Amino acid sequence: MAKRKSPGRSDRLNEVGAKLAAIRKSCGLTQPDLVARLQRLGWDEIHVPLVSMIERGKRGLSDIEVGLFLRALGKSWGALEETPGKARKV
Numbered sequence: 272m273a274k275r276k277s278p279g280r281s282d283r284l285n286e287v288g289a290k291l292a293a294i295r296k297s298c299g300l301t302q303p304d305l306v307a308r309l310q311r312l313g314w315d316e317i318h319v320p321l322v323s324m325i326e327r328g329k330r331g332l333s334d335i336e337v338g339l340f341l342r343a344l345g346k347s348w349g350a351l352e353e354t355p356g357k358a359r360k361v
Contacts, residue, residue, distance in 0.1 A: 285327075285328030286328075287328075287331075287332065287337065287351070288325050288326045288327060288328040288329075288330075288332075289326065289328065290351050290354045290355075291325065291326060291337075291340050291344075291351075292326035293354045293355065294341075294344050294346055294350055294351075294354050295326075295344060297354075298344055298345070298346075300344070302319045302322045302323060302326075303319055305322055305340075305343060305344070306318060306319055306322055308343035308344075309339060309340070309343045311343075312339055312342060312343055314336075314339055325340075337351075
């Protein structure tokens, strides 16, 4: 019988990034649109390749950064629970 892999840090990164991507797309925004909004909120170092890495789960986010993403998208923290994420490999 194969052993199930427990969800690790990378699985959580993938899930949050995928959820943020789904929320962005449901708002009808492109990655450059989101970058512009984040920069207006004061996140000067953000750029499209970084957003792509975040959405693909290749770069994690602090709680403050997640909050900025959600604010830029006009959503609350509850939106993360309501949005289906990318399915995890088991």
